[in-house]
Structure formats: C-alpha cells, structure tokens
Amino acid sequence: MKQMSVSHAIREGLHEEMSRDKNVIVMGEDMGKMGNPFGITLGFLDEFGPNRVIETPISESGFTGMAVGAAMRGVRPVVELMYVDFVSVAMDPVMNQAAKMRYMTGGQVTIPMVLRAPMGSGRRNAGQHSQCLETLFTHIPGLKVICPSTAADAKGLIKAAIRDDDPIIFLEHKLLYATKGDVPEEEYVIPIGKADVKREGKDVTIITWSRQVFFALDAAKELEKEGIDAEVLDLRTLVPLDWEAIKKSVSKTHNVVVVQEGVKRSGFAGEISAQIMEELFDELDSPVERVAALNIVPPFSPTLEDAFFPHTDDIVKAVKKVVNLI
Amino acid sequence: MDKKPYSKEMLLDIYENMLRIRKFEIRLTECFTKGMLAGNIHTSVGQEAIAVGACKALEKKDFITATHRGHGQCIAKGAKTDIMMAELFGKVTGYCKGRGGSMHVADVSLGILGANGIVGAGIPIATGSALTSKIRGTDEVTLAFFGDGASNQGTFHEAINMAAAWKLPIVYLCENNQYGVSVNIHSVTNTDSIAVRAKAYDIPGVIVDGNNPLEVYEAVKKAVQYAREGNGPSIVECKTYRMRGHYEGDPAAYRSKETTEEWRKKDPIDRFKEYLLNEAIDEKELIAIDEAMDREIEAAYEFAKSSPYPDASEVTMYVYASDNERSVAR
Numbered sequence: 001m002k003q004m005s006v007s008h009a010i011r012e013g014l015h016e017e018m019s020r021d022k023n024v025i026v027m028g029e030d031m032g033k034m035g036n037p038f039g040i041t042l043g044f045l046d047e048f049g050p051n052r053v054i055e056t057p058i059s060e061s062g063f064t065g066m067a068v069g070a071a072m073r074g075v076r077p078v079v080e081l082m083y084v085d086f087v088s089v090a091m092d093p094v095m096n097q098a099a100k101m102r103y104m105t106g107g108q109v110t111i112p113m114v115l116r117a118p119m120g121s122g123r124r125n126a127g128q129h130s131q132c133l134e135t136l137f138t139h140i141p142g143l144k145v146i147c148p149s150t151a152a153d154a155k156g157l158i159k160a161a162i163r164d165d166d167p168i169i170f171l172e173h174k175l176l177y178a179t180k181g182d183v184p185e186e187e188y189v190i191p192i193g194k195a196d197v198k199r200e201g202k203d204v205t206i207i208t209w210s211r212q213v214f215f216a217l218d219a220a221k222e223l224e225k226e227g228i229d230a231e232v233l234d235l236r237t238l239v240p241l242d243w244e245a246i247k248k249s250v251s252k253t254h255n256v257v258v259v260q261e262g263v264k265r266s267g268f269a270g271e272i273s274a275q276i277m278e279e280l281f282d283e284l285d286s287p288v289e290r291v292a293a294l295n296i297v298p299p300f301s302p303t304l305e306d307a308f309f310p311h312t313d314d315i316v317k318a319v320k321k322v323v324n325l326i
Numbered sequence: 327m328d329k330k331p332y333s334k335e336m337l338l339d340i341y342e343n344m345l346r347i348r349k350f351e352i353r354l355t356e357c358f359t360k361g362m363l364a365g366n367i368h369t370s371v372g373q374e375a376i377a378v379g380a381c382k383a384l385e386k387k388d389f390i391t392a393t394h395r396g397h398g399q400c401i402a403k404g405a406k407t408d409i410m411m412a413e414l415f416g417k418v419t420g421y422c423k424g425r426g427g428s429m430h431v432a433d434v435s436l437g438i439l440g441a442n443g444i445v446g447a448g449i450p451i452a453t454g455s456a457l458t459s460k461i462r463g464t465d466e467v468t469l470a471f472f473g474d475g476a477s478n479q480g481t482f483h484e485a486i487n488m489a490a491a492w493k494l495p496i497v498y499l500c501e502n503n504q505y506g507v508s509v510n511i512h513s514v515t516n517t518d519s520i521a522v523r524a525k526a527y528d529i530p531g532v533i534v535d536g537n538n539p540l541e542v543y544e545a546v547k548k549a550v551q552y553a554r555e556g557n558g559p560s561i562v563e564c565k566t567y568r569m570r571g572h573y574e575g576d577p578a579a580y581r582s583k584e585t586t587e588e589w590r591k592k593d594p595i596d597r598f599k600e601y602l603l604n605e606a607i608d609e610k611e612l613i614a615i616d617e618a619m620d621r622e623i624e625a626a627y628e629f630a631k632s633s634p635y636p637d638a639s640e641v642t643m644y645v646y647a648s649d650n651e652r653s654v655a656r
Contacts (some may be wrong), residue, residue, distance in 0.1 A: 007436075025461065027478075051460070051461040052461065054457070056488065057484075057487060057488065057491070058484075059484035059485075059487065059488065060499040061450070061480055061481055061484055062450050062480075062481060062483075062484025062485045062487070062488055062580045063449025063450075063455070063488065064450075065447065065449070065451055065453070065454065065481060065485065066451070066453050066457055066485065066488065067454060068450070068451050068454060069391075069439065069450065069451035069452060069453060069454025069455045069456075069457070069458070070454040070455065070457055070458045071454075072434065072439050072440075072451065072454075072455065073439075073455050073458040073459075074458075075454075075458050076459070077454075092444055092446070092447055092481075093450065093451075094494075096444050097442075097444075097447055097451065101440070102644055102645065102646070102647060103420075103425050103644045103645050104422060104425055104426040104430045105422050105425070105426060105430065105434075105440060105442075106420070106421065106422035106423030106426065106644055107373075107423070107643070107644035108421075108422070108432060108433070108434055109432065109434060109440070110647040128457070128467060129549030140648070141645055141654065142645055144646070144653065164403065164647075165647035165648055166646050166647050166648060166653075192649070193652060193653075194647060209617045239653055240649050240653040240655075241656050243655075243656060245612075264567045275656060279381075
C-alpha cells in the first residue's frame with residue numbers, strides 16, 4: 001500500500017489508462033499547462049501531447065458535444081467540467097445525446113465517454129460552485145453515475161469508468177481531493193456497481209456516498225460511545241445500484257439512515273428509501289430516515305453554508321431517531 | 327447552369343437520388359394522412375438538391391450528421407429506403423430497430439452519425455468526428471447539415487470556433503430554408519446570410535443556390551478538398567425553401583402563398599430535369615429512372631408495412647452497453 005490523496009489517485013488512474021490505451025483522451029478547460037485547477041492533469045500535455053490533452057475554450061456545450069461525436073468514432077474521451085454546476089450549459093450533450101444515443105440507434109452506437117466533475121459543499125464557493133447534482137444524472141436512463149469517497153476507490157473506479165463502454169458521470173468531491181488514503185501498489189480496477197462496507201455494524205445501516213461517507217464514519221464513532229453499532233455502506237456507484245449489498249445490510253441491521261449531501265427534495269436518498277420501503281418493508285424495525293441538505297441555494301457565508309448541508313451531528317441525530325433513543 | 331464536364335452517369339445519379347428522396351417523402355406524407363405513421367414527419371420536399379449535391383462531393387469514408395429534417399441527407403449518404411421506411415413505421419427491421427424513428431436515423435457504417443431531434447446538437451457531434459480524424463491523422467472529412475434555425479444556437483458558435491482554432495476537417499452546411507418552424511430568419515437575425523458569419527471565425531463562407539444540385543456539389547467539393555488538405559472548416563450556405571409545413575399537418579399559414587408559388591417554379595427536380603434534357607439526355611432514360619424509383623419506394627413501403635414491430639418484451643434492450651438489465655432495473 002502507498003498513501004496518496006484522492007486527486008493524486010485520480011491522476012494516477014487517468015495516467016495509467018492513457019498510457020494503456022491510445023484512444024483515451026482528456027478534454028476540458030485549463031487541462032494543459034495549468035493541469036486543471038486541482039492539478040489532476042499536471043504534466044499530461046507534455047507527456048501525451050495536444051492531440052490527447054485537448055485544452056478547450058470555455059464552451060462546455062460545444063466540447064461535451066464534441067466528445068460525444070468523438071466517442072461515436074471510437075475515441076474514449078474523458079471530459080472534465082471544472083465544476084459540476086457548469087453542466088447546466090452542457091446538459092443537452094449529456095442528457096439528449098450521450099445518454100440516449102445507444103438506445104435511439106438500436107444498439108449501433110456506444111458512447112464510451114467519462115464526464116468528470118468536482119462537486120460538493122464546504123468550500124465557501126456559494127450557489128453556483130457548491131452543488132451536489134448526482135440526482136440530475138441518476139434520473140436520466142443511459143448514464144451510469146459514480147461518486148467515490150476514498151483514494152483507492154477513486155483510482156479503481158476511474159479506471160473502470162474509462163474502460164466501460166457507456167457514458168459515465170464521475171463525480172469527485174472537491175473537499176476530498178486532499179484527503180489521503182491507502183492505495184494498492186499494484187494495478188487494480190474496481191468494478192462499477194459494487195458498494196463497499198466501510199464499517200461493519202449490527203444496529204443500523206448508514207447508506208451514503210462521496211464525502212458523506214467520512215461524516216458517517218465519524219458519526220459511527222460517536223454512536224459507538226453510546227452503544228450503537230452502525231454499519232456504513234458506501235454505495236460508490238449510484239447507477240447501477242448495488243441492491244444486493246443494501247439488502248444484505250438492511251436484513252442484518254433492520255434500521256436505515258440514508259445520507260446525501262445534496263438538497264433533500266427529489267434526491268437520490270429518497271429513491272433508495274422508497275426502494276427499501278417497497279421491497280424490504282418486512283425487514284425494517286423503524287421508518288427509513290433521510291439526512292440531506294436544506295432545500296435552499298448553497299450559501300456563501302461559513303455559518304450559513306455549515307447550516308445548509310449535513311454534518312456528523314445530523315447523522316448521529318438521525319440514527320438515534322431510528323433506533324428510538326430520541 | 328454552367329457547362330461543366332460532368333459524366334452522364336453522375337448527372338443521372340443525382341437525378342435518381344433527388345427523385346428517390348422526393349418519392350420517399352411524398353409516400354410518407356400519404357402514409358401520415360392515412361394514420362399509418364406515428365410521431366412527427368418533417369419533410370425536405372424542395373430541398374433535395376442540397377442533400378444530394380453535398381453528399382455527391384463526399385467519399386464513402388466521410389461522415390455526416392443529419393438534422394430532424396434529415397431523410398434526404400441520410401438517403402443521399404447511402405441509407406436504404408426500405409430500412410429507413412421500416413424505421414419510420416416503428417418496425418424492428420428499421421435502422422434503429424424502431425427505437426429512434428424519423429428524427430434519429432443512423433448508420434455509422436455508412437458514415438451517418440445520426441439525425442438529431444435537438445436543433446443544433448449535431449454540429450458539435452460532427453465537430454467531434456472531425457477532431458477524431460485530426461487526432462488519428464486520418465483524412466476523412468465530416469459534414470454537418472443544419473438549418474438556418476440551428477445557426478442561432480450556441481452550439482453553432484462554440485463548435486465552429488473550436489474547429490477554426492484547431493483547423494478541423496469539417497464542412498458546415500447550412501440548409502437555409504428561411505424558416506425555423508414558423509419564424510422567418512430575417513425577423514430574428516440581423517445578417518442577410520448565415521455564411522457571412524464565417525468572417526467572425528476567419529474561415530471561408532460561401533452562398534449557393536440550394537435548388538441547384540451542381541452548384542451545391544461544386545461548393546461542397548471545394549470545401550471538402552480544403553478540409554481534407556488540412557486547412558480547416560468552411561461554411562457553405564444553401565438558399566432554399568421548405569415547400570411543405572414544418573411537419574405534416576402544419577398548413578404553414580405564416581407564409582404567403584405567393585412566395586411559396588414563386589419557389590415552386592424553382593423546384594430543384596423540375597429544373598434539373600430541364601437541364602438534363604438540354605444536355606441532350608434522352609427523356610426515355612429519365613422516365614425509366616422515375617419508374618424505377620416508383621418501384622423502389624413501393625417495395626420499401628411493402629417491406630415496412632409487412633415487417634414486424636419490435637416485441638414489447640424487448641423494451642429495455644440497448645439502453646446500456648454493459649450491465650444493462652441491472653442498470654435499468656432500479
């Protein structure tokens with residue numbers, strides 16, 4: 001094992017795949033000399049050249065659409081949006097082109113494209129640079145959605161995403177980029193659609209993904225002091241969903257809290273909650289609880305932003321509610 | 327029309343393809359009226375010279391993106407009328423196995439990267455295809471068909487700007503039929519032409535008579551050669567007129583009958599036939615082509631009508647390339 005940050009792990013995964021397959025290219029803003037604002041592609045331009053490191057103008061709709069066209073020709077573009085919030089100006093190529101092309105052509109065409117984008121709150125970037133928008137993408141059939149938490153997961157999953165033939169939305173939490181973790185020395189790929197139990201427990205299952213995994217692990221430590229043994233299930237992939245892992249955990253703990261960092265209304269936590277209610281109702285000892293951000297615009301001021309999205313305390317409180325301690 | 331050294335074979339091929347498109351679409355309008363076709367049908371009646379002239383200037387290895395008014399563009403690039411008709415009838419024998427319909431015909435093996443239901447969406451897709459040729463060092467040219475309406479989408483500017491900056495091998499072909507559904511281009515655009523915008527990107531831009539297939543052919547041929555030689559993109563604007571409504575069922579009451587009648591006199595097929603007769607081509611040959619096209623479209627119609635619908639049990643097929651069932655299940 002070696003220690004590395006999430007951003008370094010993604011960089012290494014991208015680098016390995018670009019070295020392995022010359023069809024893999026990266027496209028996006030500031031990908032060249034700057035190596036993107038988070039240093040993910042630093043040095044790539046010198047190593048792979050301008051034909052494979054495409055530094056674009058600020059034209060998200062144009063270059064995302066171009067990636068779809070290139071993918072139809074067999075290129076494997078890894079497109080970067082500087083922030084996931086900017087998908088608002090690139091939504092047609094994602095939603096109406098990449099996601100639908102295979103179905104609408106009767107399976108003739110595949111779109112082996114990855115759209116990488118940082119997301120998440122806590123960096124005091126205000127409303128247009130702080131959202132968690134995974135729900136936008138899980139709602140669109142044709143897309144696969146990956147939201148890794150640890151460095152090891154980020155590396156293994158970016159490699160799997162690049163090798164997959166479907167359009168993939170790969171959401172990186174910008175507050176995790178500097179978080180270090182153990183990463184295997186040898187080459188590895190993590191299969192898409194496999195959840196991971198980040199902490200085993202018997203009293204309650206906390207289902208979550210991305211940065212909230214770490215809040216959930218902190219919450220589990222707090223709860224342990226009060227004799228509550230929480231399991232933390234990191235979904236890692238939202239589409240396809242690892243239902244077997246959810247079923248297994250819920251059937252063991254019989255209590256569920258679903259945590260998402262994005263706003264609560266119409267969120268993916270609600271989707272998971274509904275599926276558990278429909279199919280695992282008899283396993284439940286208490287109603288499924290959701291922990292999510294307020295249904296408001298992400299605020300700028302630290303006091304306001306911290307009140308906006310879920311933290312450890314919110315998860316602790318929700319768990320106590322489902323296990324009838326409050 | 328200028329005298330050019332065209333082979334008789336080429337001239338007759340252009341005539342045949344324009345007739346093929348016209349008869350295909352007229353048959354569609356009849357089927358639509360009889361209630362045999364679901365969805366929307368956007369015909370290109372009156373605009374056939376553009377698709378045929380442009381595709382004549384392309385090679386088999388070249389690529390196109392087509393528009394929502396793209397039947398003619400796909401046929402001109404080699405799509406078969408029977409398989410297309412079947413797709414429009416929603417049959418499993420169609421190009422997209424009934425999953426796409428009129429606005430989504432594609433056959434990548436023919437270089438057709440798909441028609442598109444979103445106005446302007448094909449422009450960046452075509453540009454991505456051109457980028458592919460550039461980064462692979464291969465010499466295919468991609469041609470993006472789009473209408474005057476699409477020229478006011480942001481994708482038009484974004485994609486052409488990048489293609490010009492990186493000298494991508496692409497031709498932007500504007501079918502200016504003057505109307506975006508009901509809105510006349512001049513009421514929403516300050517410039518007299520679309521091609522004039524080429525100046526903004528410092529690329530060639532030309533305007534041609536879109537009802538003359540040879541004029542379209544010459545302009546596109548030049549633009550294709552320019553692109554293939556590594557000089558980058560061009561805009562070719564073809565002025566034309568949509569003879570029918572935006573889609574079947576639209577009476578096009580927003581246009582004057584006089585203008586439509588003026589354009590009817592400039593019908594590209596009638597004019598080209600007259601030109602061929604002046605070129606001393608025997609009318610009997612033209613009649614034979616006409617009859618052959620009637621037979622082909624009749625056969626296409628019979629094929630489409632008699633083909634089976636896709637089985638409802640296969641509704642979830644083709645969403646994902648891998649892990650499809652699990653990915654659509656929840």
